[in-house]
Amino acid sequence: MNAIDKKIAELGLDLPEAAAPVANYVPFVKSGNLVFVSGQISKIGDNAIGGRLGEDLSIERGQEAAKLSALNLLAQIKAACDGDLTRVKRIVKLGGFVQALPTATAADIPKVINGCSDIMVAVFGDKGRHARFAVSAPSLPLDVAVEIDAIVEIE
Numbered sequence: 001m002n003a004i005d006k007k008i009a010e011l012g013l014d015l016p017e018a019a020a021p022v023a024n025y026v027p028f029v030k031s032g033n034l035v036f037v038s039g040q041i042s043k044i045g046d047n048a049i050g051g052r053l054g055e056d057l058s059i060e061r062g063q064e065a066a067k068l069s070a071l072n073l074l075a076q077i078k079a080a081c082d083g084d085l086t087r088v089k090r091i092v093k094l095g096g097f098v099q100a101l102p103t104a105t106a107a108d109i110p111k112v113i114n115g116c117s118d119i120m121v122a123v124f125g126d127k128g129r130h131a132r133f134a135v136s137a138p139s140l141p142l143d144v145a146v147e148i149d150a151i152v153e154i155e
């Protein structure tokens with residue numbers, strides 16, 4: 001078990017299998033030392049978190065949804081690294097979408113995506129600090145609460 005796998009275990013996280021795409025795309029693309037990970041939703045197996053911020057989704061529940069997306073991102077990154085997350089040089093950028101009503105407070109959208117950002121920093125330390133955007137969307141695939149994509153630099 002390498003240092004990153006140990007850290008994941010210490011944090012009590014359980015990475016799922018990298019999810020297969022549900023439409024006409026690939027889960028990630030490598031270009032040079034960059035990995036572009038397709039949007040990962042807040043669903044692992046039968047465990048899905050849906051809802052809309054400003055309607056039936058609290059900030060705290062949204063953060064839990066973002067954590068599910070983070071676990072899915074980590075699974076895809078691990079697959080891109082041939083199973084070795086120590087190859088991650090930097091989480092470069094995350095792009096977060098939160099399903100929300102137009103009346104949802106704009107300041108709450110980034111708070112939801114912090115659920116993912118916090119995991120990346122906890123797992124990778126300073127290598128996990130990243131640029132980011134966090135926006136609302138009126139709907140997301142499979143009616144999930146959160147979808148997040150990533151750009152990752154690897155060795």
